[in-house]
Amino acid sequence: MATRRRLVLSAAPPALSPGGYVARAYADHVTPATAQADLASSFEGGAWSIALSWRAARAVRALDGDPARFVDAAALLVPTTEGAQAMTMGAPGDPVEGVLWRADAERPLRIAAEGWGTVERQPAPPQWTATARWKDGFWYVTFRLVGWPALDRFRRVAVAVWQGAARERAGLKSVTAQWIRLS
Amino acid sequence: MTTTRTADAGGRQLAMVLDLNKCLGCHTCTIACKKLWNRDAGAAYAYWNNVETQPGQGYPRRWQETGGRTATGAVKRGEIPDLDADYGRAWTFNHEQVRAQVGAGAHKPWLRPDAPPTWGPNWDEDHGAGEHPGTNHYFYLPRLCNHCTHPACLDACPRRAITKRGEDGIVLVDQDRCHGYRFCVEACPYKKVFFDPERGVANKCIFCLPRIEEGVAPACARQCPGRLRFVGYLDDPEGPIWKLVEKWKVALPLHPEYGLGPNVFYVPPVGPVAFDRAGRLVDDAPRIPGALLESLFGSRVHEALRIVRDERARRRRGEASELMDLLIAYDWNASFRLPAGTREVL
Ligand code: SF4
Numbered sequence: 178m179a180t181r182r183r184l185v186l187s188a189a190p191p192a193l194s195p196g197g198y199v200a201r202a203y204a205d206h207v208t209p210a211t212a213q214a215d216l217a218s219s220f221e222g223g224a225w226s227i228a229l230s231w232r233a234a235r236a237v238r239a240l241d242g243d244p245a246r247f248v249d250a251a252a253l254l255v256p257t258t259e260g261a262q263a264m265t266m267g268a269p270g271d272p273v274e275g276v277l278w279r280a281d282a283e284r285p286l287r288i289a290a291e292g293w294g295t296v297e298r299q300p301a302p303p304q305w306t307a308t309a310r311w312k313d314g315f316w317y318v319t320f321r322l323v324g325w326p327a328l329d330r331f332r333r334v335a336v337a338v339w340q341g342a343a344r345e346r347a348g349l350k351s352v353t354a355q356w357i358r359l360s
Numbered sequence: 361m362t363t364t365r366t367a368d369a370g371g372r373q374l375a376m377v378l379d380l381n382k383c384l385g386c387h388t389c390t391i392a393c394k395k396l397w398n399r400d401a402g403a404a405y406a407y408w409n410n411v412e413t414q415p416g417q418g419y420p421r422r423w424q425e426t427g428g429r430t431a432t433g434a435v436k437r438g439e440i441p442d443l444d445a446d447y448g449r450a451w452t453f454n455h456e457q458v459r460a461q462v463g464a465g466a467h468k469p470w471l472r473p474d475a476p477p478t479w480g481p482n483w484d485e486d487h488g489a490g491e492h493p494g495t496n497h498y499f500y501l502p503r504l505c506n507h508c509t510h511p512a513c514l515d516a517c518p519r520r521a522i523t524k525r526g527e528d529g530i531v532l533v534d535q536d537r538c539h540g541y542r543f544c545v546e547a548c549p550y551k552k553v554f555f556d557p558e559r560g561v562a563n564k565c566i567f568c569l570p571r572i573e574e575g576v577a578p579a580c581a582r583q584c585p586g587r588l589r590f591v592g593y594l595d596d597p598e599g600p601i602w603k604l605v606e607k608w609k610v611a612l613p614l615h616p617e618y619g620l621g622p623n624v625f626y627v628p629p630v631g632p633v634a635f636d637r638a639g640r641l642v643d644d645a646p647r648i649p650g651a652l653l654e655s656l657f658g659s660r661v662h663e664a665l666r667i668v669r670d671e672r673a674r675r676r677r678g679e680a681s682e683l684m685d686l687l688i689a690y691d692w693n694a695s696f697r698l699p700a701g702t703r704e705v706l
């Protein structure tokens with residue numbers, strides 16, 4: 178069965194960011210750089226296909242040696258317990274898992290977290306892919322995910338999008354506030 | 361190695377004192393540091409140590425305006441300096457072309473940068489300010505990470521990738537944890553964290569940690585021909601740092617108003633006196649404006665200058681001065697007092 182959803186994104190609250198700087202320096206970061214995204218998902222033959230698209234007036238695909246540049250990125254988050262929250266990226270004892278696509282990386286990364294600032298990254302399993310295309314001011318990224326027990330079990334995702342052109346990174350991101358149920 | 365994330369490590373603190381009255385502006389410190397630690401392609405533009413002319417815009421350009429602290433020490437959003445406008449891209453030269461010209465018998469081959477340079481680590485060197493002749497002035501300000509007691513870089517990192525070591529207060533970036541978010545680059549009001557876009561991680565001065573652990577002072581200090589750098593622990597009453605900072609109170613932190621508790625201290629420059637239209641030296645008319653020094657080192661700078669002047673006068677009268685002996689570096693080895701890993705010998 179396929180799911181098609183238009184998602185409303187909000188700016189992740191900088192107050193959640195660990196340390197004293199980001200929460201204060203970006204207290205005014207309340208408007209999401211990506212206000213909405215489209216999600217289409219299907220589950221066939223044991224494989225998830227999750228397609229995301231969002232408006233990005235300018236694609237930033239590489240740092241190109243520039244220390245002030247940030248690349249476009251998007252992630253899907255999945256709970257591993259009933260109590261895990263998307264907005265906090267989980268909590269100790271309630272971890273979340275995810276997959277991260279970065280415009281400058283050939284392969285997606287698998288992520289795990291138990292709260293903000295705790296993300297651990299590792300290469301995604303070889304059968305996971307992320308194909309991306311930018312056309313006419315929109316990114317189209319399709320994840321193909323096989324053998325992800327947490328996703329198979331909970332069938333829920335949260336979405337995060339980073340606009341490199343707006344220097345978004347880390348907790349400066351547009352997110353879905355709640356889990357989205359995939360049918 | 362014991363490390364802590366908290367700013368108040370409660371342990372010992374390594375520190376450095378630089379006597380600005382002796383800096384020649386030769387940049388040996390910068391090169392010593394760069395050659396030793398900082399040669400990766402992605403760090404071509406980065407200088408953990410730089411020497412800039414004051415008054416001047418410094419390196420990176422406008423660093424005093426673009427950091428993450430206000431003049432009262434409050435957090436504000438900082439900027440990541442621009443590669444071309446603020447750091448200055450590392451120059452590359454037309455070596456191949458020149459080689460070909462020489463091979464073809466050219467008598468005056470022109471070696472020049474491939475692209476017109478826009479800024480660099482000593483771009484406004486020796487410009488200074490004031491009216492020539494009479495009040496024109498400048499001095500050199502060598503800068504490095506201050507290994508702050510309350511590091512803004514550490515406070516800014518949501519990854520907890522920056523630590524302050526408990527045993528010596530050295531502030532380090534754990535590049536395995538760093539995800540390249542660069543909040544540290546924004547937040548440091550001294551602009552002494554850099555980002556390596558090739559490797560995607562931040563880097564900064566490590567106070568020559570492997571040398572320190574062998575009892576050897578950092579390369580910038582050891583290589584300084586001006587012999588103006590002192591290295592040791594802040595709480596060591598036998599060492600030069602305690603004497604200059606605590607006992608004689610002539611060494612002051614840069615921009616104390618940022619509130620980070622810098623552990624690099626400067627003996628402010630006395631500088632020459634002005635001369636009048638007739639070319640006579642005017643006593644009590646220092647060329648380097650007190651307001652400039654106060655803007656850099658805080659209001660205690662005037663008292664520090666008075667002490668240095670008084671001790672100079674004492675020496676001139678042939679009297680003993682512990683302070684002058686220390687600053688002159690009669691015994692250069694006494695400028696560095698570190699626990700013996702391998703004792704440093706001249
Ligand atoms: S000078 Fe900057 S980089 Fe160094 S410890 Fe202080 S805040 Fe961190």
Ligand code: SF4
Pocket residue numbers: 382383384385386387388389390411500502580583584585586587588
């Ligand atoms: S090596 Fe010493 S004298 Fe030369 S620029 Fe550096 S601090 Fe100044």
